Amino acid sequence: MRLLDILQMNVSYERCVGCELITSDGRRILDFNSGYCVHNAGHNHPGIKAALRAELDGDGPAMLQSNVSDLAGELAARLCERAGGGLTKVFFGSSGSEGVETVIKFARAHTGRAAMLSAEGGFHGLTCGALSLMSDRFWKDGFGPLLPDVELVTFGDLDQLSARLASRRFAALVIEPIQVEGGLRIPSRDYLQQARELCRRYGTLFVLDEVQTAFYRTGPFLAAHHFGVEPDMVVLAKALSGGLIPVGAVLMSDAICNSVYSSFRRAIVHTSTYSENALAMRAGLASLDALESERLGERAARLGDYFRSRLSERLSGFEMIRDVRGVGMLAGIEFQAPKRLRLRVPFQAFARIHPAMFGQVLVMRLFRDHGMLTQICGNNFMVLKVAPPLIVSEAQLDEFVAAIGAIVELLHGGGGFWSEALGLARRVIGSI
Ligand SMILES: Cc1ncc(COP(=O)(O)O)c(C=O)c1O
Incomplete structure (x- = not known):
């Protein structure tokens, strides 16, 4: 609970249908984690x-x-x-x-x-x-x-x-x-x-x-x-x-x-x-x-290819993006340490506090600013896992591409992303 509090993700869910999770205060969250690949057919089918x-x-x-x-x-x-x-x-x-x-x-x-x-x-x-x-x-x-x-x-x-x-x-x-x-x-x-x-x-x-x-x-x-x-x-x-x-x-x-x-x-x-x-x-x-x-396997293969090509297009050229890969409706966006000094200094500072901190800030911002639920990989904190229910629509995938694109841009712009991350670091240290 304290971890979710720190990440500002401790919300109360009221209704979950398909890919959508509605909170008690009326927010709509899109599920791009599927309970770690549980909800292939969508929530409450x-x-x-x-x-x-x-x-x-x-x-x-x-x-x-x-x-x-x-x-x-x-x-x-x-x-x-x-x-x-x-x-x-x-x-x-x-x-x-x-x-x-x-x-x-x-x-x-x-x-x-x-x-x-x-x-x-x-x-x-x-x-x-x-x-x-x-x-x-x-x-x-x-x-x-x-x-x-x-x-x-x-x-x-x-x-x-x-x-x-x-x-x-x-x-x-x-x-x-x-x-x-x-x-x-x-x-x-x-x-x-x-x-x-x-x-x-x-x-x-x-x-x-x-x-x-x-x-x-x-x-x-x-x-x-x-x-x-x-x-x-x-x-x-x-x-x-x-x-x-x-x-x-x-x-x-x-x-x-x-x-x-x-x-x-x-x-x-x-x-x-x-x-x-x-x-x-x-x-x-x-x-x-x-x-x-519902032929969701065929759909996963077809829309998965579409999704990764849109992601690759949007994220190419950013120095912290190492790779976009996956199969079907199981995708990973791999990040890497930045080369530019201006980004490298805050990145390394956060990595020293906790190796998962950078990824958790991404997850937090996707959730809070764009209403997208995701997670980083449990054994590789530099990879953001993207695995929505297989019924996800093209429009919802496009929404995700726009959201991660905006965050990655912010990340490379310096300022906002890193000061936010600093706030998270303070909350983590304060809670230990
Ligand atoms: C590949 C793999 N095997 C086994 C497990 C364990 O499954 P469970 O949490 O249902 O015990 C997991 C859980 O995430 C998993 O990802």
Whole structure:
């Protein structure tokens, strides 16, 4: 709460529909964060709400844990069919981190190996197992010891990956196909394809964490489909929920599933109370219906290209803009330290107070002055992430381009932007 106060973003939201968030004092905010890629179908989608209401009104078996849930079967079949490859079984949970924990256990059971491999800069969740797969000390400090036997490789470095995998010690390689919180880092097609092959060669499961990238965010159902790779397991969450009922899923092969539930004795060896609850399953089915009937993947691909070309056009030539990149409706604007002394001095002063301060001032100004909700990447504070609901209109994207253009101009003009930032710095120091 204090952080939101300092950023002047502690507002009370009253009504959220589509891309628009209306505050209790009547302001309209456009959501360009989507709850970190949850609201792909838009806030409070009417179809998803209606499906949930009907489910409640049906008085069906919401939570028995002693039955075979038809709804879970239906949702699992649809997810596996969309994902393709050899993915035929699904374990449902309630979050992305729970999915990553599931992957760790299932990969160990399947391979008989204990060690896990992941990539530096990734984000996999904040439970102890998932946190162990992350490199950034910011998230880990004070919570150790975490899982032993976890190693990290440089994202994109095949030689390093090959050398580690050759030890044949690793149960799984867990990576995001596009590192989202790492700063919208998009690997080459060759990297992911060869990583897949190396895993196969050395008996390591190739696991994709698609918690932010799935559900048509990048165009196709999975970002994996961009790169032509077939993972052994995929972790899904966020947008599967329609933004209304928590749900996560791990997709896997029959063989991996059978290694865990290998006998009557082990039939319930991995479960979770809310795993297949009817509202979560219904939310998943209705979200897929909404995303697919409105062809939001195609829309994300088409409007995403339009958006990035408009952004690049507007932001080119500014010395603090390093790159505009992304796939589908997932974009990153990367900033860099200025060269001109007049800008470099205040920039470095703020970086010394807190490395995220510069990015937070951008987020604050976008929110306060232009009514745009965004965030900087959790593991790369110099990248502003832009991920609106996939139903965003061309006019709303144009509004964003105008807003960030105005801020970037202000930033390069010196004066106003930096004195504002100084005010923020004072508030941070005053609150410590
Ligand atoms: C790529 C990725 N994996 C896993 C997680 C963890 O998901 P959750 O917060 O639902 O536990 C996140 C959360 O942001 C994520 O971005």
